[in-house]
Amino acid sequence: xxxxxxxxxxxxxxxxxxxxxxxxxxxxxxxxxxxxxxxxxxxxxxxxxxxxxxxxxxxxxxxxxxxxxxxxxxxxxxxxxxxxxxxxxxxxxxxxxxxxxxxxxxxxxxxxxxxxxxxxxxxxxxxxxxxxxxxxxxxxxxxxxxxxxxxxxxxxxxxxxxxxxxxxxxxxxxxxxxxxxxxxxxxxxxxxxxxxxxxxxxxxxxxxxxxxxxxxxxxxxxxxxxxxxxxxxxxxxxxxxxxxxxxxxxxxxxxxxxxxxxxxxxxxxxxxxxxxxxxxxxxxxxxxxxxxxxxxxxxxxxxxxxxxxxxxxxxxxxxxxxxxxxxxxxxxxxxxxxxxxxxxxxxxxxxxxxxxxxxxxxxxxxxxxxxxxxxxxxxxxxxxxxxxxxxxxxxxxxxxxxxxxxxxxxxxxxxxxxxxxxxxxxxxxxxxxxxxxxxxxxxxxxxxxxxxxxxxxxxxxxxxxxxxxxxxxxxxxxxxxxxxxxxxxxxxxxxxxxxxxxxxxxxxxxxxxxxxxxxxxxxxxxxxxxxxxxxxxxxxxxxxxxxxxxxxxxx
Ligand SMILES: Cc1cc2nc3c(=O)[nH]c(=O)nc-3n(C[C@H](O)[C@H](O)[C@H](O)COP(=O)(O)OP(=O)(O)OC[C@H]3O[C@@H](n4cnc5c(N)ncnc54)[C@H](O)[C@@H]3O)c2cc1C
Numbered sequence: 001x002x003x004x005x006x007x008x009x010x011x012x013x014x015x016x017x018x019x020x021x022x023x024x025x026x027x028x029x030x031x032x033x034x035x036x037x038x039x040x041x042x043x044x045x046x047x048x049x050x051x052x053x054x055x056x057x058x059x060x061x062x063x064x065x066x067x068x069x070x071x072x073x074x075x076x077x078x079x080x081x082x083x084x085x086x087x088x089x090x091x092x093x094x095x096x097x098x099x100x101x102x103x104x105x106x107x108x109x110x111x112x113x114x115x116x117x118x119x120x121x122x123x124x125x126x127x128x129x130x131x132x133x134x135x136x137x138x139x140x141x142x143x144x145x146x147x148x149x150x151x152x153x154x155x156x157x158x159x160x161x162x163x164x165x166x167x168x169x170x171x172x173x174x175x176x177x178x179x180x181x182x183x184x185x186x187x188x189x190x191x192x193x194x195x196x197x198x199x200x201x202x203x204x205x206x207x208x209x210x211x212x213x214x215x216x217x218x219x220x221x222x223x224x225x226x227x228x229x230x231x232x233x234x235x236x237x238x239x240x241x242x243x244x245x246x247x248x249x250x251x252x253x254x255x256x257x258x259x260x261x262x263x264x265x266x267x268x269x270x271x272x273x274x275x276x277x278x279x280x281x282x283x284x285x286x287x288x289x290x291x292x293x294x295x296x297x298x299x300x301x302x303x304x305x306x307x308x309x310x311x312x313x314x315x316x317x318x319x320x321x322x323x324x325x326x327x328x329x330x331x332x333x334x335x336x337x338x339x340x341x342x343x344x345x346x347x348x349x350x351x352x353x354x355x356x357x358x359x360x361x362x363x364x365x366x367x368x369x370x371x372x373x374x375x376x377x378x379x380x381x382x383x384x385x386x387x388x389x390x391x392x393x394x395x396x397x398x399x400x401x402x403x404x405x406x407x408x409x410x411x412x413x414x415x416x417x418x419x420x421x422x423x424x425x426x427x428x429x430x431x432x433x434x435x436x437x438x439x440x441x442x443x444x445x446x447x448x449x450x451x452x453x454x455x456x457x458x459x460x461x462x463x464x465x466x467x468x469x470x471x472x473x474x475x476x477x478x479x480x481x482x483x484x485x486x487x488x489x490x491x492x493x494x495x496x497x498x499x500x501x502x503x504x505x506x507x508x509x510x511x512x513x514x515x516x517x518x519x520x521x522x523x524x525x526x527x528x529x530x531x532x533x534x535x536x537x538x539x540x541x542x543x544x545x546x547x548x549x550x551x552x553x554x555x
Contacts, residue, residue, distance in 0.1 A: 018291030019165030029320030050302030077203035084258030170293035182277030207256025434495025
């Protein structure tokens with residue numbers, strides 16, 4: 001066995017979407033990362049397709065949004081059919097969740113991973129394929145991992161922290177003794193195939209037939225669809241069965257939509273039993289798990305990859321702050337305190353969606369036509385359902401208000417502690433230099449203190465800029481009518497039309513302390529609440545505190 005002498009900050013195990021995101025973000029925040037994957041090379045099967053609004057906002061912060069959108073198709077409807085009749089078409093309604101990306105996109109997971117791999121490579125992290133984590137120990141000051149390499153050799157490797165992004169069968173999770181709690185539910189069959197039918201690819205389709213429910217999800221490529229059968233799941237691969245499967249889907253889609261259809265033999269088929277499981281904790285000492293390593297659930301509302309990316313981003317800045325001595329180690333406790341409840345809610349919502357997708361039982365089915373006739377004709381009811389669907393799927397409404405990092409906030413502001421700050425539409429962004437400047441600010445790694453100057457000197461802001469230099473950037477929106485030298489204390493962020501201030505309901509003297517992932521940590525008014533004290537209460541370390549360098553252990 002070789003013993004590597006290089007000590008990296010983080011060993012990331014698994015180069016799926018979650019490990020790639022984590023590697024990208026950790027290096028963007030300045031840590032050194034080694035990224036390994038047991039597979040010989042990138043996965044060739046598509047799996048995840050649906051990417052939702054909050055993930056698109058995150059991609060924007062990461063700087064990969066344009067590359068993702070170039071490989072994606074927008075989807076803005078959910079259309080339901082029953083036995084040849086269209087029941088209802090739900091549209092996207094994001095009025096209560098303002099975002100620059102009011103839609104979901106379909107992008108093949110292989111493409112998502114390609115874009116993330118390229119982005120990680122630009123950060124200097126290349127995936128080491130054929131390198132498998134066998135075992136590891138955590139001695140409180142770092143981890144020592146045993147790896148097998150593509151050349152057949154075994155290596156002992158040392159890093160300060162370990163992240164298991166190694167999927168549903170996670171070695172890291174198993175070695176940590178973290179058990180996945182939950183159960184397994186239905187078995188579904190999924191097939192990717194070319195379909196010729198008069199159905200617009202800007203919608204997901206659900207249809208109920210006498211032979212059970214079927215779903216159709218469009219791929220970015222014209223004519224290619226993901227087909228899901230929730231009842232007939234027998235499959236044994238050979239060419240004649242592929243033809244039979246295609247014919248069965250064609251029969252069901254025809255019966256469901258009432259439209260002529262032809263389906264080619266599928267390019268990929270998978271039969272899987274839905275697992276609904278979650279770990280009780282996502283951290284143990286210097287080790288963490290994220291993504292499918294921490295939770296597995298139904299693909300019914302397309303959430304697994306989206307959730308894993310949010311986890312990777314939630315953890316990366318915390319780990320960087322602690323490793324770089326910018327924050328107390330207790331900041332790391334907030335990772336699973338914030339994310340385990342999200343995973344638990346995910347299990348509840350995907351369980352509900354799975355049940356809805358397959359609508360079993362004659363009584364429930366008989367009521368559908370009546371129900372959706374009512375829904376179609378009562379607009380406020382339809383809007384309510386659309387908002388409910390958007391709220392759950394998009395993750396835009398997710399709040400960390402109940403978590404340990406939601407400090408005191410000023411109730412007169414439009415955003416509360418724990419909520420995402422940039423709740424802005426594309427039209428508002430176009431109209432407002434202030435919002436554009438804030439969005440650009442959120443793309444920079446680190447904390448931001450957005451202050452609305454009241455005119456005159458603001459010693460608390462100067463003190464914050466000095467004490468937390470390198471950790472918190474102070475960005476000051478000039479007081480209305482202020483000019484020249486008088487206009488700003490550190491870091492001007494002009495808001496000429498005042499639309500940023502009005503969007504946040506901010507008045508002169510207000511400040512907002514924004515986490516690196518764009519959520520509000522604390523807020524107040526300079527005459528009533530001290531942003532320096534708020535930063536300290538969150539565990540951020542000021543320059544005048546006795547910095548002893550990177551934190552020891554997860555103490
Ligand atoms: C049919 C289907 C449809 C889906 N649709 C959606 C959707 O629309 N939207 C959505 O958000 N999610 C969807 N998902 C879920 C999504 O695919 C997963 O949540 C996502 O792949 C999880 O990413 P990950 O990086 O956590 O794990 P994975 O993608 O499983 O990656 C784990 C990696 O770790 C590597 N690895 C494992 N063990 C080791 C080891 N010991 N050493 C080194 N490397 C190791 C593996 O080789 C692998 O590359 C779907 C899933 C399926 C099956």
